[in-house]
Amino acid sequence: MGELFEATVSDVFFVVPDSIDDPMQVSGGNRYDQRVRDGLRAEGWAVHMMLVTGRGTGWTARALAALPEGALALVDGLLVSREPQALVAHRSRLRIVVLAHMVAAPADGMVGDGALGDRVLAALRSARRIVATSAWTRSQLLEQDAADPHRIVVAHPGVDPAPATVASSGGGRLLCVAAIAPHKGQDLLLRALAGLADRDGWTCTLVGSLEVDPDFVAALTAVIDAAGLAGRIRFAGVLEPHALSKAYAQADLVVLPSRSESYGMALAEALAHGVPVLATGVGGIPEAIARADAAMIVPPDDAWALRVVLQQWWANPARRDALKAAALEAREAGRRWEDTIAVVASALREAAVEGLRTEAVPS
Structure with missing residues (x-):
């Protein structure tokens, strides 16, 4: 095993689909990832973006393999569904945190009745922490024993303040x-x-x-x-x-x-x-x-x-x-993106410290 990645706990490699900033592929997941990226940087994190193509297979594995030993990696859950084996292969040399927007991508991450496949479960269990974007998603992951309860936290999406709208007379x-x-x-x-x-x-x-x-x-x-x-x-x-x-x-x-x-x-x-x-x-x-x-x-x-x-x-x-x-x-009761970022940052810090301690223990 090579030397540990020489960096502070504020360094994180964010492994995401390459559509994150594509204006023609706007999605809740991409927008969430954008806010996490920008919010962490605003809080002083050094966020290194690793963009993974959605075409073909093996790209997530290549991205993780390119990371230095001991690196802290925040991985979008869509990529986990596509290539779960990539996380398992790097579990012992990277400090992996999964960002779970949903339980899994239905096409390739789940089997009958919404059950996670064995490979996806193995990938999730290899993560140091899982950040779910809703309590419902967390409950679904816990039901399927994807991780111990203390390893799954919830970081709800926030909203931006917006002007009040005026209703039309007919509501049409x-x-x-x-x-x-x-x-x-x-x-x-x-x-x-x-x-x-x-x-x-x-x-x-x-x-x-x-x-x-x-x-x-x-x-x-x-x-x-x-x-x-x-x-x-x-x-x-x-x-x-x-x-x-x-x-x-x-x-x-x-x-x-x-x-x-x-x-x-x-x-x-x-x-x-x-x-x-x-x-x-x-x-x-x-x-x-x-x-x-x-x-x-x-x-x-x-x-x-x-x-x-x-x-x-x-x-x-x-x-x-x-x-x-x-x-x-x-309008005054909506969640704030600042709170979202605080939860994600806390999960990353915990994973980084836990990872350092794990790597420091002689085998």
Whole structure:
């Protein structure tokens, strides 16, 4: 074994997908990683970025192999799902902390019924610490014995302060912010809206990448065309931060009909703008809602329930006013990114010190 990496505990190698700053691949995970990177640097950490391509295999293993002996590595959980064996191979020479945005990437990190595969579990168990982005994610990891409880901490996403929005008189401006993909449930929302085609005064803007599942986008487009709603439902694609903030400012209600969700950053951001939310009660979504009375929650995979709640929203101005008032008050209750960074930094320091002690013990 070579000499330990000569650095202070403020040095960290952040191993992330190379899409982290790609404006066309905006995601909650990428935005979280950006804030962690920038926040750690602002706190005095020397953050060395290791960008891993999403094309092909072996890239995470190469990135970890390039790190010096004893280095502190913060690894995005998406890469763990893709190449779990890479973490296991370097567990004895690196001080690894995993940043778990979700339990695992469904395509390659999980087996039946959402269970983690043996290789992913082995990779997670090789980490000195796991930083989960919601308590729900932590609970899922603990249920599957991915790590001892004291090794998994929660660093919820924060929100940025935003100006208060002004509601329209009819509450008809709907906004959905999520990658256009089956697990985000936009098909449920469109089915609900198709049943409300004869109601005037509403529009719906779908913000999010159209590249994740083009076939799903095509199916949604067919639903819109069949219902005659092409002029009322719009795909806006990915929006840069200023344009996204403007979209929130022009919304009366943010809808997130996800089938699965580890947190729901769009809901927290909506409330930071003073916009009420309608969402499914899955995963970590309740943790993203700063005030319960600013939200309407429906069961997952239930287009009928979405339609009924939307009908109630439009039929009852007093109810809309109450939700809006609660959402405006929720602006002061949102989590801060400073707290997120403090939790991540603490986990890194603990892993670094623990690693030093472990390496110092003679074999």
